[in-house]
Amino acid sequence: MATALRGQTKVWHRRERGAQFAAWLAWLVGVAIFVYCWREVSDKTIWEFVTDAPTQAADLAVRMVPPDWAFILKLGRPIWETINIATLGTLMSIVVAVPVAYCAARNTTPSVALVRPVALFVIVASRSINSLIWALMLVTIIGPGVLAGIFAIGLRSIGFVAKLLYEAIEEIDEGQVEAVRATGASGAQVTTYGVVPQVMPAFAGISVFRWDINIRESTVLGLVGAGGIGLPLNAAITTLSWTQVSLILLVIIATVIVSEWVSAKVRHAII
Amino acid sequence: MTDLAIAPRRWKRPPLIRSAWLRWSLGLGVALYLALAFGTTEVNWTRVWEGLPRGARFFAAFFPPDFVSRWSEIADGIVESLWMTVISTVIGIALSVPVGIGAAKNIAPAPIYYFCRAVLAVSRSFQEIILAIFFVKLFGFGPFAGVVTLSVATIGFYGKLLAEDIEDMDPAQAEAVRATGAGWLQWINYGVQPQVMPRMIGLGLYRFDINFRESAVVGIVGGGGIGATLNTAFDRYEYDSAAAILLVIIAIVMVVEYSSGYLRRWVQ
Numbered sequence: 001m002a003t004a005l006r007g008q009t010k011v012w013h014r015r016e017r018g019a020q021f022a023a024w025l026a027w028l029v030g031v032a033i034f035v036y037c038w039r040e041v042s043d044k045t046i047w048e049f050v051t052d053a054p055t056q057a058a059d060l061a062v063r064m065v066p067p068d069w070a071f072i073l074k075l076g077r078p079i080w081e082t083i084n085i086a087t088l089g090t091l092m093s094i095v096v097a098v099p100v101a102y103c104a105a106r107n108t109t110p111s112v113a114l115v116r117p118v119a120l121f122v123i124v125a126s127r128s129i130n131s132l133i134w135a136l137m138l139v140t141i142i143g144p145g146v147l148a149g150i151f152a153i154g155l156r157s158i159g160f161v162a163k164l165l166y167e168a169i170e171e172i173d174e175g176q177v178e179a180v181r182a183t184g185a186s187g188a189q190v191t192t193y194g195v196v197p198q199v200m201p202a203f204a205g206i207s208v209f210r211w212d213i214n215i216r217e218s219t220v221l222g223l224v225g226a227g228g229i230g231l232p233l234n235a236a237i238t239t240l241s242w243t244q245v246s247l248i249l250l251v252i253i254a255t256v257i258v259s260e261w262v263s264a265k266v267r268h269a270i271i
Numbered sequence: 272m273t274d275l276a277i278a279p280r281r282w283k284r285p286p287l288i289r290s291a292w293l294r295w296s297l298g299l300g301v302a303l304y305l306a307l308a309f310g311t312t313e314v315n316w317t318r319v320w321e322g323l324p325r326g327a328r329f330f331a332a333f334f335p336p337d338f339v340s341r342w343s344e345i346a347d348g349i350v351e352s353l354w355m356t357v358i359s360t361v362i363g364i365a366l367s368v369p370v371g372i373g374a375a376k377n378i379a380p381a382p383i384y385y386f387c388r389a390v391l392a393v394s395r396s397f398q399e400i401i402l403a404i405f406f407v408k409l410f411g412f413g414p415f416a417g418v419v420t421l422s423v424a425t426i427g428f429y430g431k432l433l434a435e436d437i438e439d440m441d442p443a444q445a446e447a448v449r450a451t452g453a454g455w456l457q458w459i460n461y462g463v464q465p466q467v468m469p470r471m472i473g474l475g476l477y478r479f480d481i482n483f484r485e486s487a488v489v490g491i492v493g494g495g496g497i498g499a500t501l502n503t504a505f506d507r508y509e510y511d512s513a514a515a516i517l518l519v520i521i522a523i524v525m526v527v528e529y530s531s532g533y534l535r536r537w538v539q
Contacts, residue, residue: 049410128484216396224491
């Protein structure tokens with residue numbers, strides 16, 4: 001809380017003079033960076049296309065209405081595949097993420113100097129690469145189809161699940177672990193009775209949350225050939241059947257809303 | 272006597288779901304679903320089997336990562352991604368502040384609340400890549416479409432979290448500012464903003480991180496940035512260059528993550 005004398009009266013200021021100056025400087029630098037970036041991007045943009053956008057949008061909107069409702073009969077299988085990709089991918093990621101998280105948490109890792117950095121690298125690597133890029137690679141290796149999608153979702157989710165889980169493990173109450181250890185329990189018993197019960201609700205919450213995200217992500221994997229509803233979406237876009245595109249988008253919204261509702265219900269039930 | 276009565280009792284860990292009936296039917300349902308899911312998943316196992324050596328060769332082709340021969344393209348792509356990330360994070364957050372305030376139930380009147388919630392829901396339901404396809408159609412190829420995509424996605428993410436944070440704030444502090452006779456803007460500035468600011472700065476940095484990662488994807492459908500370079504590398508079977516790009520992405524994500532952790536501590 002800083003005050004300055006202006007004439008005879010004390011005037012309240014939010015910050016000390018130095019802090020105020022630093023804040024002002026930070027803003028200036030931020031604005032300068034933004035302006036510079038904007039100039040670079042605008043140099044690479046063809047502005048004729050941008051000014052044309054409203055007409056294009058109106059044109060597209062007209063072509064997308066009404067949705068081709070008859071097409072919905074052909075979407076049953078892709079939707080089922082999408083849900084399977086999300087669920088099986090989440091399961092796969094959980095199986096891998098649990099040991100990784102155990103190794104990454106500072107209080108449970110076998111070795112802080114050796115194992116922990118490896119586990120942290122696995123987490124960051126898995127998180128930095130988008131599922132679509134994972135899918136792009138996997139389609140090249142194991143061919144197009146649902147399996148590539150499952151693996152892409154799985155590999156992408158490991159980092160997310162493991163990161164949140166290891167943070168949960170680091171936040172546990174050490175007193176309880178100590179109490180279990182004091183009974184003479186072995187290392188595995190300390191984990192099962194001291195650590196697991198404490199992180200179980202967080203773990204269940206994280207898994208459901210990731211499943212919800214994965215439903216969203218698996219809707220687009222088909223764009224690179226990895227199965228699910230993205231496949232007909234891609235086909236509809238390339239053949240310019242906009243009435244089918246709008247129907248598929250509606251179906252995606254419905255699926256996402258339902259999955260969000262399910263995950264909210266489940267999370268309320270456990271936490 | 273009492274010793275005998277107690278001795279045979281053994282402690283059992285309490286189950287996660289208390290009702291036995293619910294536990295068993297849930298287990299059965301999950302098993303049934305998994306059987307169905309595996310049963311209907313068409314996997315071409317011969318192709319997978321053939322894929323194993325191909326996968327090994329694929330990963331072998333990743334090593335050693337080739338930073339040199341395509342370095343200028345990689346650098347261009349990375350720099351373009353960074354520009355896109357900066358602009359879209361700033362624009363997205365700037366736009367999501369009014370939307371977020373409007374979507375907070377304890378501040379906004381009902382019609383505005385429902386309108387803003389609808390905006391958030393729509394911008395959140397679609398993957399970045401679907402938005403990118405449409406924006407590339409509207410704005411043409413190049414980073415501008417990517418910037419618009421990431422900005423819209425940022426609104427959905429940041430606006431929702433901002434709204435939830437405002438809803439969770441301590442009303443007493445806001446009330447105290449209002450009691451001094453502050454106007455609406457002053458009330459927001461001194462009563463609400465200081466309460467949500469630390470968390471929102473952290474989330475802004477987190478969104479920067481996400482936008483950078485997503486900028487690697489919008490390029491696949493023509494939205495500019497490193498994704499375009501990566502896609503080209505895959506199309507030309509230059510896996511060593513692709514490996515270099517992936518490593519650069521991982522490195523930048525790591526740098527952003529560490530510096531954001533540091534910044535967050537400094538801000539709080």
